[in-house]
Amino acid sequence: MDWTASARSVEEILQDARDGHRITAADAHRLLLDGDLLELGLVADEIRNRHNDAAAATYNVDRNINYTNVCVYKCRFCAFYRAPGDPEGYLLTHEEIGRKIEETLALNGTGILMQGGVHPDLGIDFYEDLLRYIRTEYPDIHLHAFSPPEVKFIAKKERMSFSEVIGRLKAAGLMSIPGGGAEILSDGVRKEILALPKCSADEWIDINRQAHLHGLRTSATMMYGMGEGLEPRIEHMQRIRDLQDETEGFTAFISWTFQHDNTDMPEVPETYAHEYLKTLAVSRIFIDNIQHFQTSWVTQGKKIGQLALKFGADDMGSIMIEENVVSAAGTSYKMSQEEMERLIAQAGYRPRQRSNLYERFVEREDTAEIAARYRHAITVQNRGLANSSVLPVIG
Numbered sequence: 001m002d003w004t005a006s007a008r009s010v011e012e013i014l015q016d017a018r019d020g021h022r023i024t025a026a027d028a029h030r031l032l033l034d035g036d037l038l039e040l041g042l043v044a045d046e047i048r049n050r051h052n053d054a055a056a057a058t059y060n061v062d063r064n065i066n067y068t069n070v071c072v073y074k075c076r077f078c079a080f081y082r083a084p085g086d087p088e089g090y091l092l093t094h095e096e097i098g099r100k101i102e103e104t105l106a107l108n109g110t111g112i113l114m115q116g117g118v119h120p121d122l123g124i125d126f127y128e129d130l131l132r133y134i135r136t137e138y139p140d141i142h143l144h145a146f147s148p149p150e151v152k153f154i155a156k157k158e159r160m161s162f163s164e165v166i167g168r169l170k171a172a173g174l175m176s177i178p179g180g181g182a183e184i185l186s187d188g189v190r191k192e193i194l195a196l197p198k199c200s201a202d203e204w205i206d207i208n209r210q211a212h213l214h215g216l217r218t219s220a221t222m223m224y225g226m227g228e229g230l231e232p233r234i235e236h237m238q239r240i241r242d243l244q245d246e247t248e249g250f251t252a253f254i255s256w257t258f259q260h261d262n263t264d265m266p267e268v269p270e271t272y273a274h275e276y277l278k279t280l281a282v283s284r285i286f287i288d289n290i291q292h293f294q295t296s297w298v299t300q301g302k303k304i305g306q307l308a309l310k311f312g313a314d315d316m317g318s319i320m321i322e323e324n325v326v327s328a329a330g331t332s333y334k335m336s337q338e339e340m341e342r343l344i345a346q347a348g349y350r351p352r353q354r355s356n357l358y359e360r361f362v363e364r365e366d367t368a369e370i371a372a373r374y375r376h377a378i379t380v381q382n383r384g385l386a387n388s389s390v391l392p393v394i395g
Contacts (some may be wrong), residue, residue: 001238003231005029010036010359014043015165017285020325021147025238028286032230037278039132040256044281044312051291057349058292059340062111062144063104063321067092067130071117073149073198077183077226079263081117101138104321107369107385108337111142111356115180118153118198124165128172135173138368143173143357144219147180148207162203162211169212176357177211178223179254185239186232193265194225201235205243205270212249217357220244220290222255224279233279237286244289248281251358252315253280253287256296273304277311284312292358302335306347315354316344321385335337336385 006013006026013027014035023031028225031040048054070089071081082089101112127146134143146169155165166177181199183190190196199207208218220240224233244250257271276296284293297305305316320334334341337353344351353362378386 001025001233003029003234005033010039010104014039014245014285017043018046022099022288023286025286028237028282029230029234031282031285032233032278035278035282037281038276040278040281040285042089044284047284047288047316048293048312053350054295055350056352057309057314057316057344057347058354058358058361059316059344060111060318060350060354061104061107061109061321061337061362062113062142062318062356063100063109064318065092065097065100065112065114066116066324067097067114067176067364068116068119069120069339070119072120072153073118073194075183075195075198075252076193076195076265077195077223077258077263079259081166084120090262092281094130097130097134097306098169099377100322101134101141102374103379103382105138105141105367105370106377107319107321107382108353108362108364108371109141109321110362110367111144113178114143115144115147115150115178122154124154124158124160124168127169131169131173141166143175143194144178144356145174145176145177148204149181151177151207152203161210162207163213166207166210166216166259170216174216176216176251177218180206180230182221182231182236183223184226184228185222186228189226189228201239209247212243212247217249217251220250221256222253222254223281224255225258225268225275226265227268227344237283241287241289244287248289250290252292253283253290254294254296254317255283256299259299273300276300276304277308280308280313282310302343306343308343309347315358316340319385321382334385 013023013031017023068091069080069082070084104112151162151165155162182204183195185204186203187196187201211218222236257276292315293313294315295305295308295313298320317338319337341351355362
């Protein structure tokens with residue numbers, strides 16, 4: 001497909017979007033090239049409010065658990081992975097993961113996002129055993145786990161199809177699949193950043209397709225700003241929109257900017273807030289079939305996260321009890337539930353905690369009993385994230 005920019009004017013394209021007409025990939029490219037940031041934001045905000053409550057913005061309380069940092073791949077953009085045999089490599093035990101889940105529940109959490117490096121020694125039995133352990137010990141937690149590259153590696157190791165792997169993981173307790181490993185869904189870029197071996201663009205799309213056919217919802221992600229230019233970003237958005245037309249299986253679109261510290265790409269210039277907000281707005285305008293768009297306050301900071309709610313996003317994502325991948329590249333933020341709600345309110349919206357698949361709102365009374373049960377699990381480093389009513393008694 002030709003990804004060059006449309007000859008149409010920005011004004012004509014935006015009017016089409018306002019009128020509810022679908023714009024083309026070429027139109028989206030033109031908006032990224034020539035669109036005025038504030039005009040794009042106004043239209044993206046209008047479209048956001050067609051799909052969502054204009055007065056509210058949502059967030060969730062969950063935790064990123066990276067069960068291993070050992071990985072057979074060497075993506076240039078990744079500061080998190082360690083090669084097999086590296087003394088800094090780790091693999092968490094069930095008990096260590098259990099303690100992290102207990103602390104998540106103590107902080108009013110409803111789910112975990114669990115993914116890791118592609119560990120060469122782990123077969124499907126490992127993943128099934130881990131899922132069954134969590135489902136048995138912590139039945140109240142939502143399991144959003146194992147990105148497409150992990151699914152692909154299991155399939156290759158076990159000589160199974162993507163569908164067979166996903167079916168077995170679902171039977172063991174998997175509830176949804178995160179969008180990790182997408183980066184940019186353009187194989188030329190993936191080859192350049194050494195991400196192609198772990199998952200091609202077509203493979204990433206097909207694994208999500210198979211998950212949707214199994215009734216599992218997934219999230220769509222995009223990490224950009226690796227020197228790839230605009231055309232690959234447009235290709236990425238087109239692939240996401242096309243699959244959503246086919247399956248309606250994506251819950252949300254989450255994009256963020258590459259963080260280069262401690263990676264093999266230190267020469268890549270930083271992507272600043274203007275480009276982030278513009279890309280967010282254009283993606284909301286173009287990807288017209290996904291209801292929820294998250295901000296990337298974890299990479300852009302809390303104030304830009306607030307502002308992004310006016311540029312097409314309706315959701316602030318997680319409070320980030322724990323995050324290891326982006327922080328390994330030099331960016332680390334977290335916040336309490338109270339701070340999250342204050343930021344949303346300051347931006348002019350009613351804050352609502354949501355469930356992991358956006359299917360319902362979560363009230364404090366919904367989580368209070370479980371939070372009190374596990375309050376002993378709150379660690380010293382996360383005491384600042386806890387409500388005073390659930391802090392463990394010291395001394």
